[in-house]
Amino acid sequence: MSALCEIRGLSATYRGHPVPALTNIDLDIHAGERLAIIGESGSGKSTLARTIAGLLPAGARVRGEMRWSVGQAPLPGRDMGFVFQDPSASLNPVLTIGEQVAEGARRHLGLTWKAADQRALDMLERVRVPDPAKVLKAFPHQLSGGQRQRVAIAAALAASPGILIADEATSALDMIVQAEIVSLLDELVREAGMTLVFITHDVALASGFADRVAIFRGGELVEAGPVGAVLSVPENIYTKTLLASHRDLSTPPLIRETAT
Amino acid sequence: MMLLDIADLSRRFSSGGRDVAALSDVSLTLAPGETLGLAGASGSGKSTLARILLRLIPADGGTIHFEGKDWLTLSGAELRRRRAKMQMVFQDILGAFNPRATVASVLDDPLRIHEIVPKAERPGEIAALLERVGLPASYATRSIREVSGGQRQRIAIARAIATRPSLIVLDEAVSALDVSIRGKILELLVELQQERGIAYLFVSHDLAVLRAVSHRIAVMQAGRLVEIGTASQVIENPQSSAARALIAAVPRLVTGLPERHYYDV
Numbered sequence: 463m464s465a466l467c468e469i470r471g472l473s474a475t476y477r478g479h480p481v482p483a484l485t486n487i488d489l490d491i492h493a494g495e496r497l498a499i500i501g502e503s504g505s506g507k508s509t510l511a512r513t514i515a516g517l518l519p520a521g522a523r524v525r526g527e528m529r530w531s532v533g534q535a536p537l538p539g540r541d542m543g544f545v546f547q548d549p550s551a552s553l554n555p556v557l558t559i560g561e562q563v564a565e566g567a568r569r570h571l572g573l574t575w576k577a578a579d580q581r582a583l584d585m586l587e588r589v590r591v592p593d594p595a596k597v598l599k600a601f602p603h604q605l606s607g608g609q610r611q612r613v614a615i616a617a618a619l620a621a622s623p624g625i626l627i628a629d630e631a632t633s634a635l636d637m638i639v640q641a642e643i644v645s646l647l648d649e650l651v652r653e654a655g656m657t658l659v660f661i662t663h664d665v666a667l668a669s670g671f672a673d674r675v676a677i678f679r680g681g682e683l684v685e686a687g688p689v690g691a692v693l694s695v696p697e698n699i700y701t702k703t704l705l706a707s708h709r710d711l712s713t714p715p716l717i718r719e720t721a722t
Numbered sequence: 723m724m725l726l727d728i729a730d731l732s733r734r735f736s737s738g739g740r741d742v743a744a745l746s747d748v749s750l751t752l753a754p755g756e757t758l759g760l761a762g763a764s765g766s767g768k769s770t771l772a773r774i775l776l777r778l779i780p781a782d783g784g785t786i787h788f789e790g791k792d793w794l795t796l797s798g799a800e801l802r803r804r805r806a807k808m809q810m811v812f813q814d815i816l817g818a819f820n821p822r823a824t825v826a827s828v829l830d831d832p833l834r835i836h837e838i839v840p841k842a843e844r845p846g847e848i849a850a851l852l853e854r855v856g857l858p859a860s861y862a863t864r865s866i867r868e869v870s871g872g873q874r875q876r877i878a879i880a881r882a883i884a885t886r887p888s889l890i891v892l893d894e895a896v897s898a899l900d901v902s903i904r905g906k907i908l909e910l911l912v913e914l915q916q917e918r919g920i921a922y923l924f925v926s927h928d929l930a931v932l933r934a935v936s937h938r939i940a941v942m943q944a945g946r947l948v949e950i951g952t953a954s955q956v957i958e959n960p961q962s963s964a965a966r967a968l969i970a971a972v973p974r975l976v977t978g979l980p981e982r983h984y985y986d987v
Contacts, residue, residue: 502900636927637971666973
């Protein structure tokens with residue numbers, strides 16, 4: 463796979479913070495891959511996402527390089543879509559779902575409102591929102607959290623971007639909805655041959671569908687590589703700790719069930 | 723005798739002109755020193771149950787007996803007095819505290835209000851509580867906003883155990899924490915239970931968390947209790963579609979080659 467973006471020596475510091483949130487990162491994003499950026503609170507994973515997306519707040523200092531294979535940085539909205547943790551914060555509460563999904567298509571694909579509305583309806587169908595024609599006219603508050611996140615995905619993909627960045631896109635959802643949304647993202651990205659950068663604190667969630675993983679801690683890249691290699695033979699002690707603290711249904715319980 | 727006996731609890735809400743049964747005839751019991759995991763998807767009614775139990779909202783029907791008393795009919799001084807025995811820890815740990823509070827004042831309140839120890843002994847009790855939840859006694863003077871999320875959850879637990887409760891309701895109490903901290907908080911809860919015989923009603927949508935600490939697990943769906951059994955029964959041999967869906971949704975760590983369709987439920 464060719465590198466879509468070569469990140470070299472990237473550091474980012476927020477205004478008023480003495481310590482950089484991201485320190486000297488070297489990482490390649492390959493075209494068409496699903497790259498999982500994994501880390502705990504304060505690891506720098508969201509800062510990396512914001513830096514790639516050009517969404518750092520005013521006054522943040524960025525050093526180092528991001529070399530895009532096409533020569534210039536992708537245009538947010540057109541070449542790069544975003545899905546965040548809180549869909550209520552990414553949707554405008556006073557615009558209908560239809561307007562918000564259609565907006566990207568109209569602006570970046572040069573469609574008329576009529577054609578963009580049709581595009582929005584198609585997108586809502588693709589993200590499997592029930593009763594898409596009705597949802598088109600609904601407002602964000604009328605939908606559940608899971609439906610709102612489906613709508614946010616539809617809006618992010620409306621202009622057919624080549625890259626999708628999902629920052630903790632399923633963390634605020636319950637487990638069942640999380641599984642549905644991950645499955646949906648996986649399917650949409652595969653169908654469209656998109657590059658997915660999936661930011662998560664959940665190593666198990668990423669292990670189910672990522673091609674490569676990059677483990678972050680305290681603003682530094684700890685380890686990166688193919689998911690099978692990094693998770694089955696981790697080189698770094700922190701990666702090992704992270705894997706050891708994972709708990710699923712096969713992990714022995716902390717208590718003994720009382721004999722009943 | 724059962725510590726907690728919930729019988730036929732019901733609650734309806736009207737939402738957008740529709741009448742929704744948030745809770746329909748839910749019955750369950752909890753023994754002293756036992757952990758019951760209450761699992762369910764969003765909107766299954768598990769938080770409504772917890773809120774009625776904590777007397778934050780009233781029930782439409784049904785009864786709750788706690789420590790042998792008819793809990794939903796208690797009021798005034800008697801309710802205040804008995805509330806010491808039922809405490810709570812929530813997910814949103816910053817939202818659960820006065821943001822201007824110091825750690826000491828957070829722990830001093832329950833000790834004072836419920837007259838747990840005389841005034842002169844309160845600083846010593848606060849130090850002991852902090853140490854018990856794994857924090858240095860010197861933390862007492864810090865602002866609640868200065869401490870990390872995991873430390874704040876330890877303080878919430880210290881506040882909950884300050885009144886020497888027999889039951890603590892934990893509503894998604896570890897969901898917002900990093901995995902490494904989550905495990906340590908779960909271990910602390912188990913230690914406190916073994917040491918003090920506290921029962922837990924642990925509400926979560928994450929079966930992996932419930933599996934770690936629960937003796938029994940109850941599964942809710944659309945306001946109804948659809949399954950209840952020992953933790954291993956429910957996890958290993960689920961009987962309801964709701965339990966099966968929750969089990970399928972727990973991410974498994976895949977350390978071999980990635981399986982593409984792993985998450986298709």
